[in-house]
Amino acid sequence: MNTDRIQIRRATIGDVDRIWEIEQLSFSTPWSLQAFVNELTTNKYAYYFVLEFDQKIVGYVGMWLLFDEAHITNVAIDPAFRGKKLGELLMRYVMNTAKAFGANRMTLEVRVSNHVAISLYKKLGFKEEGIRKNYYADTFEDAIIMWVNL
Structure with a gap:
Protein backbone atom coordinates (compact mmCIF):
# COMPACT_ATOMS: atom_id res chain seq x y z
CA MET A 1 0.00 0.00 0.00
CA ASN A 2 1.43 3.33 -1.08
CA THR A 3 1.43 5.51 2.04
CA ASP A 4 1.65 8.65 -0.12
CA ARG A 5 -2.02 8.02 -0.90
CA ILE A 6 -3.01 7.83 2.79
CA GLN A 7 -3.97 10.72 5.04
CA ILE A 8 -5.23 10.66 8.63
CA ARG A 9 -7.04 13.75 9.89
CA ARG A 10 -9.49 14.88 12.55
CA ALA A 11 -13.05 13.96 11.62
CA THR A 12 -15.60 16.68 10.97
CA ILE A 13 -19.39 16.62 11.00
CA GLY A 14 -19.19 16.45 7.20
CA ASP A 15 -17.63 12.99 7.55
CA VAL A 16 -20.42 11.54 9.67
CA ASP A 17 -22.36 9.81 6.88
CA ARG A 18 -19.27 7.95 5.64
CA ILE A 19 -18.23 7.05 9.20
CA TRP A 20 -21.71 5.65 9.82
CA GLU A 21 -21.59 3.72 6.54
CA ILE A 22 -18.33 2.04 7.58
CA GLU A 23 -19.81 1.40 11.04
CA GLN A 24 -22.79 -0.41 9.50
CA LEU A 25 -20.52 -2.49 7.24
CA SER A 26 -18.34 -3.45 10.19
CA PHE A 27 -20.53 -4.23 13.19
CA SER A 28 -23.59 -6.40 13.84
CA THR A 29 -24.91 -3.78 16.28
CA PRO A 30 -23.70 -0.47 14.85
CA TRP A 31 -23.95 2.81 16.64
CA SER A 32 -26.70 5.08 15.35
CA LEU A 33 -26.00 8.00 13.07
CA GLN A 34 -27.19 10.30 15.87
CA ALA A 35 -24.64 8.79 18.26
CA PHE A 36 -21.84 9.81 15.89
CA VAL A 37 -23.36 13.26 15.41
CA ASN A 38 -23.37 13.68 19.20
CA GLU A 39 -19.77 12.47 19.47
CA LEU A 40 -18.61 14.96 16.83
CA THR A 41 -20.64 17.93 18.04
CA THR A 42 -21.31 17.77 21.79
CA ASN A 43 -18.97 15.33 23.54
CA LYS A 44 -16.05 17.47 24.70
CA TYR A 45 -14.04 14.36 25.56
CA ALA A 46 -14.39 12.76 22.11
CA TYR A 47 -11.75 12.82 19.40
CA TYR A 48 -12.47 11.13 16.07
CA PHE A 49 -10.07 10.64 13.18
CA VAL A 50 -10.61 9.38 9.65
CA LEU A 51 -8.17 7.55 7.41
CA GLU A 52 -8.41 8.51 3.75
CA PHE A 53 -7.02 6.53 0.84
CA ASP A 54 -6.98 8.52 -2.40
CA GLN A 55 -9.10 11.16 -0.61
CA LYS A 56 -11.86 8.64 0.22
CA ILE A 57 -12.57 7.81 3.86
CA VAL A 58 -11.90 4.11 4.35
CA GLY A 59 -11.56 3.96 8.13
CA TYR A 60 -12.10 5.81 11.36
CA VAL A 61 -11.26 5.67 15.03
CA GLY A 62 -12.83 7.38 18.01
CA MET A 63 -11.48 7.90 21.50
CA TRP A 64 -12.50 9.62 24.66
CA LEU A 65 -9.70 11.43 26.44
CA LEU A 66 -10.35 11.54 30.18
CA PHE A 67 -7.55 13.07 32.21
CA ASP A 68 -4.53 10.82 31.62
CA GLU A 69 -6.44 7.91 30.06
CA ALA A 70 -7.76 7.33 26.55
CA HIS A 71 -10.64 4.99 25.77
CA ILE A 72 -11.10 3.72 22.22
CA THR A 73 -14.83 3.89 21.46
CA ASN A 74 -14.80 2.53 17.92
CA VAL A 75 -12.34 1.62 15.23
CA ALA A 76 -13.23 0.25 11.82
CA ILE A 77 -11.86 -0.13 8.32
CA ASP A 78 -14.13 -0.49 5.28
CA PRO A 79 -14.24 -4.25 4.54
CA ALA A 80 -13.00 -3.59 0.98
CA PHE A 81 -9.77 -2.15 2.43
CA ARG A 82 -9.02 -4.65 5.20
CA GLY A 83 -5.86 -6.72 5.26
CA LYS A 84 -3.67 -3.79 4.18
CA LYS A 85 -2.46 -2.82 7.68
CA LEU A 86 -4.63 0.32 7.68
CA GLY A 87 -6.15 -0.59 11.04
CA GLU A 88 -2.67 -0.85 12.52
CA LEU A 89 -1.69 2.49 10.99
CA LEU A 90 -4.82 4.13 12.40
CA MET A 91 -4.31 2.61 15.86
CA ARG A 92 -0.65 3.69 15.98
CA TYR A 93 -1.75 7.20 15.00
CA VAL A 94 -4.41 7.44 17.71
CA MET A 95 -2.06 5.99 20.33
CA ASN A 96 0.58 8.61 19.49
CA THR A 97 -2.06 11.35 19.46
CA ALA A 98 -3.42 10.30 22.86
CA LYS A 99 0.10 10.34 24.27
CA ALA A 100 0.72 13.80 22.80
CA PHE A 101 -2.51 14.98 24.49
CA GLY A 102 -1.20 13.73 27.85
CA ALA A 103 -2.64 10.24 28.13
CA ASN A 104 -0.49 7.64 29.88
CA ARG A 105 -2.73 4.63 29.23
CA MET A 106 -5.28 3.52 26.67
CA THR A 107 -8.07 0.98 26.93
CA LEU A 108 -10.62 -0.70 24.70
CA ASN A 149 0.78 1.99 28.59
CA LEU A 150 1.55 4.77 26.13
Whole structure:
Protein backbone atom coordinates (compact mmCIF):
# COMPACT_ATOMS: atom_id res chain seq x y z
CA MET A 1 0.00 0.00 0.00
CA ASN A 2 1.43 3.33 -1.08
CA THR A 3 1.43 5.51 2.04
CA ASP A 4 1.65 8.65 -0.12
CA ARG A 5 -2.02 8.02 -0.90
CA ILE A 6 -3.01 7.83 2.79
CA GLN A 7 -3.97 10.72 5.04
CA ILE A 8 -5.23 10.66 8.63
CA ARG A 9 -7.04 13.75 9.89
CA ARG A 10 -9.49 14.88 12.55
CA ALA A 11 -13.05 13.96 11.62
CA THR A 12 -15.60 16.68 10.97
CA ILE A 13 -19.39 16.62 11.00
CA GLY A 14 -19.19 16.45 7.20
CA ASP A 15 -17.63 12.99 7.55
CA VAL A 16 -20.42 11.54 9.67
CA ASP A 17 -22.36 9.81 6.88
CA ARG A 18 -19.27 7.95 5.64
CA ILE A 19 -18.23 7.05 9.20
CA TRP A 20 -21.71 5.65 9.82
CA GLU A 21 -21.59 3.72 6.54
CA ILE A 22 -18.33 2.04 7.58
CA GLU A 23 -19.81 1.40 11.04
CA GLN A 24 -22.79 -0.41 9.50
CA LEU A 25 -20.52 -2.49 7.24
CA SER A 26 -18.34 -3.45 10.19
CA PHE A 27 -20.53 -4.23 13.19
CA SER A 28 -23.59 -6.40 13.84
CA THR A 29 -24.91 -3.78 16.28
CA PRO A 30 -23.70 -0.47 14.85
CA TRP A 31 -23.95 2.81 16.64
CA SER A 32 -26.70 5.08 15.35
CA LEU A 33 -26.00 8.00 13.07
CA GLN A 34 -27.19 10.30 15.87
CA ALA A 35 -24.64 8.79 18.26
CA PHE A 36 -21.84 9.81 15.89
CA VAL A 37 -23.36 13.26 15.41
CA ASN A 38 -23.37 13.68 19.20
CA GLU A 39 -19.77 12.47 19.47
CA LEU A 40 -18.61 14.96 16.83
CA THR A 41 -20.64 17.93 18.04
CA THR A 42 -21.31 17.77 21.79
CA ASN A 43 -18.97 15.33 23.54
CA LYS A 44 -16.05 17.47 24.70
CA TYR A 45 -14.04 14.36 25.56
CA ALA A 46 -14.39 12.76 22.11
CA TYR A 47 -11.75 12.82 19.40
CA TYR A 48 -12.47 11.13 16.07
CA PHE A 49 -10.07 10.64 13.18
CA VAL A 50 -10.61 9.38 9.65
CA LEU A 51 -8.17 7.55 7.41
CA GLU A 52 -8.41 8.51 3.75
CA PHE A 53 -7.02 6.53 0.84
CA ASP A 54 -6.98 8.52 -2.40
CA GLN A 55 -9.10 11.16 -0.61
CA LYS A 56 -11.86 8.64 0.22
CA ILE A 57 -12.57 7.81 3.86
CA VAL A 58 -11.90 4.11 4.35
CA GLY A 59 -11.56 3.96 8.13
CA TYR A 60 -12.10 5.81 11.36
CA VAL A 61 -11.26 5.67 15.03
CA GLY A 62 -12.83 7.38 18.01
CA MET A 63 -11.48 7.90 21.50
CA TRP A 64 -12.50 9.62 24.66
CA LEU A 65 -9.70 11.43 26.44
CA LEU A 66 -10.35 11.54 30.18
CA PHE A 67 -7.55 13.07 32.21
CA ASP A 68 -4.53 10.82 31.62
CA GLU A 69 -6.44 7.91 30.06
CA ALA A 70 -7.76 7.33 26.55
CA HIS A 71 -10.64 4.99 25.77
CA ILE A 72 -11.10 3.72 22.22
CA THR A 73 -14.83 3.89 21.46
CA ASN A 74 -14.80 2.53 17.92
CA VAL A 75 -12.34 1.62 15.23
CA ALA A 76 -13.23 0.25 11.82
CA ILE A 77 -11.86 -0.13 8.32
CA ASP A 78 -14.13 -0.49 5.28
CA PRO A 79 -14.24 -4.25 4.54
CA ALA A 80 -13.00 -3.59 0.98
CA PHE A 81 -9.77 -2.15 2.43
CA ARG A 82 -9.02 -4.65 5.20
CA GLY A 83 -5.86 -6.72 5.26
CA LYS A 84 -3.67 -3.79 4.18
CA LYS A 85 -2.46 -2.82 7.68
CA LEU A 86 -4.63 0.32 7.68
CA GLY A 87 -6.15 -0.59 11.04
CA GLU A 88 -2.67 -0.85 12.52
CA LEU A 89 -1.69 2.49 10.99
CA LEU A 90 -4.82 4.13 12.40
CA MET A 91 -4.31 2.61 15.86
CA ARG A 92 -0.65 3.69 15.98
CA TYR A 93 -1.75 7.20 15.00
CA VAL A 94 -4.41 7.44 17.71
CA MET A 95 -2.06 5.99 20.33
CA ASN A 96 0.58 8.61 19.49
CA THR A 97 -2.06 11.35 19.46
CA ALA A 98 -3.42 10.30 22.86
CA LYS A 99 0.10 10.34 24.27
CA ALA A 100 0.72 13.80 22.80
CA PHE A 101 -2.51 14.98 24.49
CA GLY A 102 -1.20 13.73 27.85
CA ALA A 103 -2.64 10.24 28.13
CA ASN A 104 -0.49 7.64 29.88
CA ARG A 105 -2.73 4.63 29.23
CA MET A 106 -5.28 3.52 26.67
CA THR A 107 -8.07 0.98 26.93
CA LEU A 108 -10.62 -0.70 24.70
CA GLU A 109 -13.09 -3.58 24.65
CA VAL A 110 -13.10 -6.25 21.98
CA ARG A 111 -15.34 -9.26 21.34
CA VAL A 112 -13.76 -12.48 22.57
CA SER A 113 -14.38 -13.93 19.09
CA ASN A 114 -12.61 -11.10 17.20
CA HIS A 115 -9.26 -12.85 16.90
CA VAL A 116 -7.96 -10.56 14.14
CA ALA A 117 -8.48 -7.45 16.27
CA ILE A 118 -7.13 -9.12 19.42
CA SER A 119 -3.98 -10.11 17.53
CA LEU A 120 -3.49 -6.53 16.30
CA TYR A 121 -4.01 -5.06 19.76
CA LYS A 122 -1.50 -7.50 21.27
CA LYS A 123 0.98 -6.55 18.54
CA LEU A 124 0.53 -2.93 19.63
CA GLY A 125 1.28 -3.83 23.25
CA PHE A 126 -2.25 -4.12 24.65
CA LYS A 127 -2.71 -6.68 27.40
CA GLU A 128 -5.87 -8.48 28.46
CA GLU A 129 -6.84 -7.16 31.89
CA GLY A 130 -10.43 -8.27 32.36
CA ILE A 131 -13.72 -9.49 30.93
CA ARG A 132 -17.05 -7.71 30.62
CA LYS A 133 -19.62 -10.51 30.77
CA ASN A 134 -22.46 -10.39 28.20
CA TYR A 135 -21.18 -6.98 26.99
CA TYR A 136 -22.57 -7.13 23.45
CA ALA A 137 -26.36 -6.78 23.37
CA ASP A 138 -26.86 -8.62 20.06
CA THR A 139 -25.28 -11.92 21.13
CA PHE A 140 -24.48 -11.40 24.83
CA GLU A 141 -20.89 -12.17 23.91
CA ASP A 142 -18.23 -11.26 26.44
CA ALA A 143 -15.76 -8.45 25.80
CA ILE A 144 -12.09 -8.57 26.66
CA ILE A 145 -10.88 -5.38 28.36
CA MET A 146 -7.41 -4.50 27.11
CA TRP A 147 -4.98 -1.82 28.28
CA VAL A 148 -1.67 -0.46 27.06
CA ASN A 149 0.78 1.99 28.59
CA LEU A 150 1.55 4.77 26.13
